Amino acid sequence: MEHYSSHSPIGIAQRDDDAVATTIVRLENVFKIYGAGETEVQALADVSLTVEQGEYCAIMGASGSGKSTAMNIIGCLDRPTKGHYYLDGVDVANLNDTELAHIRNRKIGFVFQQFHLLPQSTALENVMLPMVYAGISTSERRDRATEALQRVGLGNRLNNQPNQLSGGQQQRVAIARAIVNQPVLLLADEPTGALDSKTTQEVLEIFGELNASGITIVMVTHEPDVARKTQRIVWFKDGQVIHSHLTPSDINRVATS
Amino acid sequence: MDILESVKMASKTLLANKLRSTLTMLGIIIGNASVIAMVGIGEGAQRFVSGQFESLGTNVLFIVPGNRDAQRTTVDLPRTLVLEDAEAIATQVPTVAAVAPQLHSRELVTYRNRNTYSLMVGTNPDFSIVRSFDTERGRFITDLDVKRNNQVVTLGVDLAERLFGNQDPIGQQIRIRNVSFLVIGVMEAKGSVLGTNYDDSAYIPITTMASRIIGKNSPYGVNLTFISVSAQNEASVDAAQFQITNLLRLRHKITREDDFSVESQKDVLEIAGTVTGALTIMLAAIAGISLLVGGIGVMNIMLVSVTERTQEIGLRKAIGATQDDVLIQFLIEAVILSAAGGLLGTALGVGGVLLIGAFTPFQAGVSPIAIALAVGVSGGIGIIFGVVPARRAAQLDPIVALRSA
Numbered sequence: 001m002e003h004y005s006s007h008s009p010i011g012i013a014q015r016d017d018d019a020v021a022t023t024i025v026r027l028e029n030v031f032k033i034y035g036a037g038e039t040e041v042q043a044l045a046d047v048s049l050t051v052e053q054g055e056y057c058a059i060m061g062a063s064g065s066g067k068s069t070a071m072n073i074i075g076c077l078d079r080p081t082k083g084h085y086y087l088d089g090v091d092v093a094n095l096n097d098t099e100l101a102h103i104r105n106r107k108i109g110f111v112f113q114q115f116h117l118l119p120q121s122t123a124l125e126n127v128m129l130p131m132v133y134a135g136i137s138t139s140e141r142r143d144r145a146t147e148a149l150q151r152v153g154l155g156n157r158l159n160n161q162p163n164q165l166s167g168g169q170q171q172r173v174a175i176a177r178a179i180v181n182q183p184v185l186l187l188a189d190e191p192t193g194a195l196d197s198k199t200t201q202e203v204l205e206i207f208g209e210l211n212a213s214g215i216t217i218v219m220v221t222h223e224p225d226v227a228r229k230t231q232r233i234v235w236f237k238d239g240q241v242i243h244s245h246l247t248p249s250d251i252n253r254v255a256t257s
Numbered sequence: 258m259d260i261l262e263s264v265k266m267a268s269k270t271l272l273a274n275k276l277r278s279t280l281t282m283l284g285i286i287i288g289n290a291s292v293i294a295m296v297g298i299g300e301g302a303q304r305f306v307s308g309q310f311e312s313l314g315t316n317v318l319f320i321v322p323g324n325r326d327a328q329r330t331t332v333d334l335p336r337t338l339v340l341e342d343a344e345a346i347a348t349q350v351p352t353v354a355a356v357a358p359q360l361h362s363r364e365l366v367t368y369r370n371r372n373t374y375s376l377m378v379g380t381n382p383d384f385s386i387v388r389s390f391d392t393e394r395g396r397f398i399t400d401l402d403v404k405r406n407n408q409v410v411t412l413g414v415d416l417a418e419r420l421f422g423n424q425d426p427i428g429q430q431i432r433i434r435n436v437s438f439l440v441i442g443v444m445e446a447k448g449s450v451l452g453t454n455y456d457d458s459a460y461i462p463i464t465t466m467a468s469r470i471i472g473k474n475s476p477y478g479v480n481l482t483f484i485s486v487s488a489q490n491e492a493s494v495d496a497a498q499f500q501i502t503n504l505l506r507l508r509h510k511i512t513r514e515d516d517f518s519v520e521s522q523k524d525v526l527e528i529a530g531t532v533t534g535a536l537t538i539m540l541a542a543i544a545g546i547s548l549l550v551g552g553i554g555v556m557n558i559m560l561v562s563v564t565e566r567t568q569e570i571g572l573r574k575a576i577g578a579t580q581d582d583v584l585i586q587f588l589i590e591a592v593i594l595s596a597a598g599g600l601l602g603t604a605l606g607v608g609g610v611l612l613i614g615a616f617t618p619f620q621a622g623v624s625p626i627a628i629a630l631a632v633g634v635s636g637g638i639g640i641i642f643g644v645v646p647a648r649r650a651a652q653l654d655p656i657v658a659l660r661s662a
Contacts, residue, residue, distance in 0.1 A: 075575070101582075181577075
């Protein structure tokens, strides 16, 4: 398995080839259609969207608006029915399952609402897991996982199992796991959905810090308070992007319209 | 991800669910233990039976009245194997060294107030040679005894003890079917051979047996139970078999089916081997079925495990596990379960075999082939029965898997 050639600090997805802002996500006329004929459902209808490097962006919209489908496609968990998706300059729309798995492993870090930590593994082992699939040596895994956990403020909780950690701490372990392979994109699906307001703040602070250090973040949320912490809001409705560059201050206006 | 990594991951998961892993393995353990033990017992039985025949001597032939094949298909032929046949064999077949006609009958034996039913063997002095069976005290019956219809008896060691206890039987009179006999000797211990306990028998001259105990029971002469013959040496067994067959066919004026059969030890061994071999195969097949059931148990638990760990599988795929990674992980779990179960079962089976060997006359053997086969098969069962659950895990859609709560 190939290894990373860059030696950038953890989490900073730095491209060597160009200095100007690079497009990380580019969806071009993407359709996602479920079913066929009479029962056909267009989950995404002609969606075009770009996310530049270093952006901190929230995807919002009502249930069934297509934001989750868009998230799955951006996260390379699903393929568009039609259209192109360039992730970090590579057209991933037509890659096979194994190639997509490698893309997810190297270029994307996931944070989920339900944390999805392995219950029988320690925090350290959970964070090491993506590197197992990247074929990184055990000693390097340990070093990098420790570093990532320190970065989310859990340097003293390396050997705790998830059930010995609070919800906020668990989500921070999940964030450490997401950034440990130095992805170009951090994707968070309702990352604060299972947290109370205090731990929500903790987690959002970490996202803010990570973004400040250069990590591109795309976050799906339906909480306006959470979305307000981002720089840009993309609004989905009926499978289409109806606003792609809202600022946090626009939120009340759109949400009530 | 390399195999070592997968093995580590799988072991960790299995160790985390110790009770479940152990119970899953139990099926394979029992299956394997029974395969090893059953094959061991089968081999032990085979060895036991062979040993019994070999203890008869390697150049022994048995002439048995009746045709084994014909008996199965037609009505019983008249039994025409008589004492004169034995005498003819002794005088006319050059390759035989000793011929012992045997006439068996269970009779009431009485000494003072003690009586017991025992096997009376009417025979001649050659019996002791053919069966390499000698006296411990006193003497065996002689040619003179046979010639004169002497009422003398040599006792098997158990029978002597039963009738006389610690008293010396030699010189005492016992009654067999109310006929008085003089005890002239006691045989050495021989044990049971093929269901006949030679230590619990008494040996009297065949002529006495025919004239005083049974009487002529056939129009042709003294009907024999069978004749034991020893060839001059091992090399002449086949020749003796052929010559005896020819002589008896001539004597019995046989034109079609023989009314006797001449069986060498080899023939008898083959028959016994077929029987015990079939027994071994049957036992192994039954044990094999339990191994199969064990394998199905592994598949069952792995399927449950896949369903339970849907979220884990989804997460692993989301962070970069390929279908092959997941497939291998689950397959290795199944293989570890079965192979570990196989090893434990083998150990248990070997233990059982040794235990059986210690408490029964079956010196059961533990064949390395059976062990290799059982461990190999159980590992294979892991792969075969692991494939279905592992494929199901590998093919899970990560989106659906992550959503399942």
